[in-house]
Amino acid sequence: MLRRVALLTNFIPPYRLPLYKAIADRVPDFQVFISTPMEANRSWSPNWDGLNVTVQKNLTLQRSWKHPHGFSENLYVHIPYDTLWSLRQYRPDVVISGEMGMRTAQALLYRKLNPNSRMILWATVSEYSELGRGKLREKLRQVLVPQADALLVNGQSGARYVRQFGVSDPSIFFAPYTTNIDPFLAVPLSRGPLDAYRLLYVGQLVERKGIEPFLSTLERWAKAHPDRTLEFWLVGEGPLRSRLEQQVWPSNLRLRFLGNVEYGKLPEVYAQGGIFAFPTLADEWGLVTNEAMAAGLPVLGSSYSQSVEELVVEGETGWQFRPDEPEEMYSALERSLSMSVAQLEQMRTKARDRIQYLTPDFVADNILKAIESVC
Template identity: 40%
Template sequence: MNTELQSHPKPTRCDAPVVDARVVLLTHYIPIYQLPIYRELSRQIRDFHVLLSTDVEPNRHFQPRWEGLDVTLQKTLTLQRRWRHSAGFDDTLYVHVPYDTGRQLRRLQPDIVLSLELGFRSLASSLHRILHRRSKLILCTYMSQHTEQGRGMMRAAARRWLIGRADAITYNGPSCFDVLSDLGADPKRLFHFPYAANPDSIYTGPRQSSGSPSVTRMLYIGQMTQRKGVEAMVEQVVRYAQQHAEQTFQLTMVGEGPLRESLSAVATPANLGIEFTGNLPSEQLPTLMPAHDLLIFPTLADEWGLVVNEALHSGLPVIGSLLAQASTTLLQDDRNGWLYDPRDDSGLAGCLDRWLACDAATRGSMAQACRDSVRDRTPAFAASGLIDACQFVMGHSTNDRCDD
């Protein structure tokens, strides 16, 4: 349990804040990709504080960075549990119980509380809202209809209660919007707060060809776990290479996880090379993306999937699982990638067939279409959704973003 205060000076603001209020954000930890968004919030909010449950979760491999933010590490009990999903995977989750939330909120006396997810921290924030009527509560949610399957009636009832206590709620994508609507949320109180790629993690230069139409360079970035669907992906790539001996395939696997050892032992045909790089810092992605032709995102369940954004920003077409909200929201077949069902043994092969059928001109136009499809999905755009929600609960604006 960590209790020490970790603060950094806020950047100097030359103009008046958009939100003239004290705002406290409660979240589990700060991923590297969220840092630019939170900095933008800090720039636009008069007094912005962050309460963290932990500095980083055990299965995350990066050095926490909070510079430019006022951060307090809470007293937290962290529990580990298993997530068994109907899609056929078993995954590890960490549940955080920041038990000093009430005390921290009384200390900070916020005008607005932003609480991520619909668990203990949001329950404590809701109780604070009940006891302090002048404060406002915004719940920040990250869900999809697929990830919410099998959650149970008791959890649904608890979430309906939390939703009923909130002054506004944010959603990360269309499927999350539908989940909230099904739970009884008022659409007028829903605001789009999407993911956005960290500018340091994307490649903005010209695309680089492999130099040969007979060479296909594929990239996977993520954890090597059951939930990520990597076993089936590797099996399908091996089978496809065996059936296309005239082609050369390269697959780069970036990340770590319990399946890495078994995956590295998979026998491959002579025309397929698989490289395991281990974990790489996000700053290396801009050099990695242009050295490949395609990103494969084979997940069995993801409420979003930011690597899809990162690839598209870099001009890299994506073969993406339809079980991830990022894929179903951002991908258009034959324009910036292809959707496929990772549970279908022939799904990935069909997408690779379509890639091989593309000539150089088509591949070039796809690279541009990739970038065009996410051009507006910047940290500033993401932050603007939460700023709109803050203005709404303060009575300064109406919501015009709920139809995204």
């Protein structure tokens, strides 16, 4: 009989809390082990109210990573070195391990030392997010991934990625990124003629998010349409902000930097946007797509985001493009800004309808199916 489930992860972002609580509602004894209360480059305050959480002994390394799509990024690599000891103290029936490194290696060792236990690997990856990760990491995954009793993936791109390691479909379960979308669903769908075309971006202002090539496309569009004014609001902070603020843009392209916004106040910001822009160069999911669609914003998004690939239907809930293809990105922007106010109104309704199923309860049920399958 299932008694205890341990979740091993880096930290608990605010959008994950509703899902973890939904899992706790379904499991008699659920314990979350985190490597750090919060990563240094995050603006959120640690909050795991209502969960049983243990902060592990952990070594954090920083390294720079160059992605084939042209951006560089500083990464935090967490090595929670007391994982095996913590698991032996807690003695879970099922271990759900995030990432595919030393944390999972220790979880698998616990699995071997306790033959009645099971290990589920939560692979929050996509084909694009994992490009250029290096031969050593690939070889480690070739060893670790096939040993998992089941795998959780975000979507079809994640499933395609783990299949290369010999994983069969019956052991793959889908657990897309989700959050409590009720506050976003409460945002009024109606927009005024000016608000309907206002572009909104929410996220870190870093190279990976593709803001600079997207702004080059906006600049080109603004020069080609001098009779129209285009507003682009950006929520978030990052090293690109100061450079973008100092740059001179066409007079009919107006940028507004809102800085970091408390997570609970984001629905108020989405309510003022008309079209959500998500030009990322690589994202394992992109929860902002969920939030935007729930708030009624069609998404002008990069197909290198798994959420865009899964949720955005061309001309119905948004428009897709590859951000490293300038003409393709410009064409998608042109299509979005050529829509009538009435057409955008219809798309807002379709965007909201498309996302309503993707709740913490829905994903928690899928995770419970994975747990039951290995037990």
